[in-house]
Amino acid sequence: MRTLLFLLLLLSSQVYGVTPPVEIDTGISADECGLCGMPIRDLRFSALVVYPTGEVLKVDDLGEVFDRSGEALRSGAEIMVVDYYTREWLKAEDALFVKGGNILTPMGYNIVAFCCDENARRFLEERGGVLFTFTELLSAELEPGRMMMPGIPDSLFLGGIIVLLLVTFGVVEYLEGRRGRGGDYWKYDLLGFRVIAGILRSRKFQFAVQLPFVLLFFLIIAAGLFGVQEPERNIATVLTWIIWWAVIVFVVLVAGKVWCTVCPWNAISDWLRRRSFWRRVPDEKLFTLNLRWPKKLKNIYLATVLFLVLTWLELGFGVTTSPMATAYLGLLILAMAIVPAVLFEGKPFCRYACLVGRISGLYSMIAPLELRSRSKKLCQSCRTKDCHRGNERGYPCPTFERLDTMDANTYCILCTECIKSCRRSNVALNLRTFAVDLLRLRRPRKDEAYLSLVMLSMTSFHGVTMTPQWFFWIVKLQEVLGVGYYATFTLLMVAVLLVFPAAYYLICWLSRIFSGSSVSVGKIFISYAYPILPIALFYHLAHNAMHFFREAPKILPVLSDPFGWGWNLLGTAKIAAEPLLSISTIWYLQVILIVAGHVISILIASRVARMTFQDRRQAFRSLIPQLVVLVGYSVVSLWLIAQPMVMRTAM
Amino acid sequence: MKHLLLLLLILFSPVAAHMPAGYKLKLSTEVGGYSVRIVVFPAEPRVNRTSEIIVGVVKMETSEPFEGEVWINGSPARRFSLAFYEQNLTFARAGRHEVPIELRTEKENFTTTVSVTAVEERDSPLVLPLLLFTAVGAVIVAVWYLRRRRT
Numbered sequence: 001m002r003t004l005l006f007l008l009l010l011l012s013s014q015v016y017g018v019t020p021p022v023e024i025d026t027g028i029s030a031d032e033c034g035l036c037g038m039p040i041r042d043l044r045f046s047a048l049v050v051y052p053t054g055e056v057l058k059v060d061d062l063g064e065v066f067d068r069s070g071e072a073l074r075s076g077a078e079i080m081v082v083d084y085y086t087r088e089w090l091k092a093e094d095a096l097f098v099k100g101g102n103i104l105t106p107m108g109y110n111i112v113a114f115c116c117d118e119n120a121r122r123f124l125e126e127r128g129g130v131l132f133t134f135t136e137l138l139s140a141e142l143e144p145g146r147m148m149m150p151g152i153p154d155s156l157f158l159g160g161i162i163v164l165l166l167v168t169f170g171v172v173e174y175l176e177g178r179r180g181r182g183g184d185y186w187k188y189d190l191l192g193f194r195v196i197a198g199i200l201r202s203r204k205f206q207f208a209v210q211l212p213f214v215l216l217f218f219l220i221i222a223a224g225l226f227g228v229q230e231p232e233r234n235i236a237t238v239l240t241w242i243i244w245w246a247v248i249v250f251v252v253l254v255a256g257k258v259w260c261t262v263c264p265w266n267a268i269s270d271w272l273r274r275r276s277f278w279r280r281v282p283d284e285k286l287f288t289l290n291l292r293w294p295k296k297l298k299n300i301y302l303a304t305v306l307f308l309v310l311t312w313l314e315l316g317f318g319v320t321t322s323p324m325a326t327a328y329l330g331l332l333i334l335a336m337a338i339v340p341a342v343l344f345e346g347k348p349f350c351r352y353a354c355l356v357g358r359i360s361g362l363y364s365m366i367a368p369l370e371l372r373s374r375s376k377k378l379c380q381s382c383r384t385k386d387c388h389r390g391n392e393r394g395y396p397c398p399t400f401e402r403l404d405t406m407d408a409n410t411y412c413i414l415c416t417e418c419i420k421s422c423r424r425s426n427v428a429l430n431l432r433t434f435a436v437d438l439l440r441l442r443r444p445r446k447d448e449a450y451l452s453l454v455m456l457s458m459t460s461f462h463g464v465t466m467t468p469q470w471f472f473w474i475v476k477l478q479e480v481l482g483v484g485y486y487a488t489f490t491l492l493m494v495a496v497l498l499v500f501p502a503a504y505y506l507i508c509w510l511s512r513i514f515s516g517s518s519v520s521v522g523k524i525f526i527s528y529a530y531p532i533l534p535i536a537l538f539y540h541l542a543h544n545a546m547h548f549f550r551e552a553p554k555i556l557p558v559l560s561d562p563f564g565w566g567w568n569l570l571g572t573a574k575i576a577a578e579p580l581l582s583i584s585t586i587w588y589l590q591v592i593l594i595v596a597g598h599v600i601s602i603l604i605a606s607r608v609a610r611m612t613f614q615d616r617r618q619a620f621r622s623l624i625p626q627l628v629v630l631v632g633y634s635v636v637s638l639w640l641i642a643q644p645m646v647m648r649t650a651m
Numbered sequence: 652m653k654h655l656l657l658l659l660l661i662l663f664s665p666v667a668a669h670m671p672a673g674y675k676l677k678l679s680t681e682v683g684g685y686s687v688r689i690v691v692f693p694a695e696p697r698v699n700r701t702s703e704i705i706v707g708v709v710k711m712e713t714s715e716p717f718e719g720e721v722w723i724n725g726s727p728a729r730r731f732s733l734a735f736y737e738q739n740l741t742f743a744r745a746g747r748h749e750v751p752i753e754l755r756t757e758k759e760n761f762t763t764t765v766s767v768t769a770v771e772e773r774d775s776p777l778v779l780p781l782l783l784f785t786a787v788g789a790v791i792v793a794v795w796y797l798r799r800r801r802t
Contacts, residue, residue: 141725225776272791289794328779335783342794 020048020080020089022056027153029584033060035068038106039583041150041644043087045105045112048080062092063099063109067142081113084123088115093134096120101129102475104468104646106148111137127472148468148644149546152587157642160591164634167599168627175606185440187430189374191419200416200429207278210267217264217330219562224327228564234323235562238554240330241320246548249540252360256367260357260413265334266350269341280392288341293348299447303358304454308497310355311458315465316489347398350413357413362451363537364409365437365530366600371412371419372403374428379404387418387427394421403427408437410448438530438604441611449529450501456536456633457500461493463543463640471646504529507625515622517613527612528626531605535630538597539637542590546645549586553577590641598634605630682754682763685713719756 024046025031030039034057040046047062052075059065062081079092095113098120103110111132114120120131132140152160191197199205216239224236231237248259260266273288274281310329313319319329340349350357373379379402387403390396394417401411403418403426419427464470478488508524553575558564560573567573581589605626609619680687713736721728723738754761 221780225780287794287798289797324776327776331780331783335787338787339790342791 018080018089018091021050021054022048022058024048024058027155030150030153031058033058033064033106035059035064036061036107038147039150040106041153042106043082044084046082047092048089050078050080052076061105061107061109061111062113063105063111063142064107065092066111066137066140067109083115083119084112085119086115090115095134097132097134097137098123098127098129099132099137099140101127102472103127103129104148104471104644106150106644108147109142111142148646149550150583151642151644152590152638154642156587156591157638160594160638161635163591163595164598164631164638167595168602168631171599171602172606172623172627175603185433185436187370187428187432189428189430191425191427191429196429197419197425200419203278203280203420206261206267206416209262210264213262214264214267217268221327221330223562223564224323224325224330226563227323229323230564231321231323232554233558233561233564235555235558236323236326237320238558240326242547242551243555245320246544246552248356248360249363249537249544250548252363252367253537253541254367254369256364256369256409257357257360257412257414258369259360260350261415263356263413265337265354266347266413266415268334269337269347269349272338273341280395283390283396288345289343290345291343293340293344293346293352297348297352299445300352300358300451301447302353303355304447304451306353306355307359307451307454308458308493311462312490312493315462316486316493346396346400347413351399351411358451359455361410362448362455362533366435366534366537367409368432368434370409370430370432370436371414372406372428372430374426376404378424378426382424382426384423386421386423390417391421391423394418407440407442410437435534435600435604438533438600439607441527441530441604441608444526444530446526449526452529452533452536453501453504454497456532457496459536459540459543460633460636460640461496463539463637463643466645467640467643468646469643504629507629510625511622514624515613515618517615517618517622519612524612524622527608528605531601531608531626531630532633534597534600534604535633535637538593538600539640541597542593542637542641543645545586545589545593546641549581549589550579550583552580587641591638594634594637594641597637598630601630601634602627680752680763680765682752682761685715685717685754685761687713687752687763713754717754719754722751722753722755724750724752 024040024043026041026043030041032038033040034049038060040058040060042060045061047059047065049057049059049065051057062079065079080089081092081095082089083095090113092113095115096117096119097111097113099109099111101110101112101123103112105111110129112123114123123129124131191200220236220239223234227234227236231241251259271277273286275285275287313325313329317325319325336353337349340353341347382404384391385402385404386394388397388401395415397418398415399411399413401418403422406412419429474485474488474492477492478485481488481491483491505521505525508528509521511524511528512519512521554577556572556575556577560570561567605623609623609626610616613619613622721736723736726738728736728738749764749766751762751764
């Protein structure tokens with residue numbers, strides 16, 4: 001009986017290769033799925049439902065059709081699917097299906113169709129799964145899983161590469177044709193407005209802007225600990241990972257270190273240390289032992305390590321999908337902020353260890369906002385150094401900066417204490433041109449160079465871990481290595497961390513050979529690490545753009561029901577808000593961001609070359625390997641956004 | 652004395668907060684003349700980083716060897732012997748769920764349904780926060796003591 005059934009199946013499965021009534025466009029103006037509204041980007045997982053009326057429904061994941069097949073079949077509709085290998089259209093009733101293999105389909109049903117037994121068996125061998133006939137699939141229990149956001153179409157990917165190459169040559173040609181301008185840059189002092197200066201000098205101002213963020217922080221902790229442990233229904237995960245984690249990079253690009261001004265970890269530790277919300281407490285009454293921070297830790301390696309730990313927790317452990325783990329992480333960072341604040345002088349956590357502050361610190365070198373002295377000469381003549389030591393009006397700089405020497409945003413946390421304490425009103429909050437700190441790089445540092453490389457490698461690694469290919473290869477690798485998921489993930493992460501700096505060191509060695517100069521490879525390595533920051537930042541922005549503009553409306557239901565307990569406080573609990581931007585707009589935005597980051601990188605690399613090498617020819621020759629690397633990184637960034645992105649939570 | 656009490660409170664608060672959650676369901680029922688003992692254990696709540704929640708494992712023991720297939724919750728259970736079966740229970744949401752249990756033989760199918768309340772298995776959420784609170788509290792008490800001694 002089984003053999004007969006198999007033969008019948010085999011015979012029926014040979015009837016394939018039918019012509020569909022309509023074509024599905026998977027290009028830049030991709031057709032939208034008639035069931036979920038997502039663009040159809042991969043024909044292999046798609047399906048058509050042809051109704052007797054002639055109406056045709058295009059679907060991005062054939063599993064969705066079977067999940068709702070009763071409705072389609074009752075109306076006498078015909079279902080058409082595509083063979084995974086040959087990409088030929090078939091009648092679904094003639095096809096064979098494999099479900100649950102090592103593959104990810106757009107809506108996570110993970111079902112693929114085959115014209116014949118041979119193809120189905122090939123897939124089973126390659127990726128596993130369970131074989132289903134049409135009838136079996138109709139009665140199977142189906143549930144969607146992880147959703148995939150489609151990547152940019154091939155045409156935009158190839159167009160982006162052409163633009164990258166053109167702007168590379170264009171910018172280099174332009175820069176070579178003109179002399180570098182090392183002089184002043186455009187800036188506009190916002191403290192020139194009395195109102196702004198008055199607000200920033202008020203001691204109650206910072207408390208007023210910190211308080212809402214502290215309250216939100218406690219809401220996140222409470223929801224994470226006591227709310228429903230489903231990431232898309234709990235405000236802890238939605239607000240932290242979909243809103244804050246995505247938006248903070250945009251905030252840094254526009255307003256530099258403004259996050260530190262409102263940071264709840266900083267605020268709570270400050271309040272505890274001062275035992276006051278806004279009053280200026282005399283230094284001797286501060287609740288701290290005022291110990292000196294260990295000399296060996298006066299660098300940002302600690303922040304680099306913590307950033308790697310967070311990356312592991314985010315990508316490996318999946319803290320982004322666990323409200324409770326999110327709350328634990330928030331509390332852990334709070335503890336890490338409080339303990340150094342009560343033991344040591346100043347705020348060493350903010351200066352040396354805060355992973356958010358240090359990452360945003362390096363990124364903020366690109367930002368068009370800076371806090372500086374109005375006149376360096378006046379600062380240098382100042383004997384009291386109130387900005388650094390503090391006085392009765394303002395606390396000492398918590399990150400040990402001095403306005404007479406400060407030439408980058410990196411370590412300023414915009415606490416506004418120096419604005420309050422400077423007796424000569426010599427502090428300016430300037431709007432300025434982008435990336436000034438990088439273009440006028442004065443003191444490259446080894447620890448910052450390493451963090452730049454770690455940031456670039458981890459942002460790329462982050463992108464890779466969200467592609468469907470990753471899910472396939474991580475399983476294969478586990479089988480080969482014979483170890484579990486966490487061990488495999490950790491090994492891969494360590495490999496990426498070793499390979500990136502090593503490859504970059506090799507490139508710097510090539511730069512030295514090309515230049516023919518005696519500048520050490522170490523110095524080239526440190527200096528040229530800065531131009532890769534814009535590539536990391538703008539790829540980060542491009543990646544987060546997809547998260548934010550598609551997923552941000554998820555905040556509306558959880559605002560009404562932050563714990564997932566069925567509340568409807570604001571009447572938005574049941575709202576199914578539309579994404580903020582259409583997916584094709586986001587695709588264009590992503591490509592523009594990557595090209596913009598690339599252009600800024602080349603400008604900075606060119607400036608770094610001239611600062612590192614005295615001879616102009618040597619500088620240009622040293623730049624050649626770096627340009628190849630920068631183009632390579634940008635192409636990799638484009639490739640990453642061209643891949644479908646597996647979302648963290650179900651939509 | 653006041654400070655000593657505060658210190659003790661800080662130090663012992665995690666112990667007070669440790670209130671293990673979770674559930675264990677045990678019941679005996681009758682299916683087609685077989686006496687069946689069912690135990691539902693809580694299992695790992697987070698699987699493959701999705702929002703799917705595995706709420707438990709059903710372990711089933713029949714009173715006498717049963718030659719057939721046991722289906723639990725709509726799919727065949729893993730067989731460890733002719734009397735012991737096991738099946739994962741997977742639900743997308745916490746709440747009360749009816750779990751069908753079928754004993755299938757070539758001649759006849761016997762069916763019963765057990766009601767399982769699916770909860771998210773986890774330890775008390777306050778253990779780690781209060782451990783942190785204790786650690787930070789201990790540092791604060793130490794700082795307070797040292798500052799007092801200095802003055």
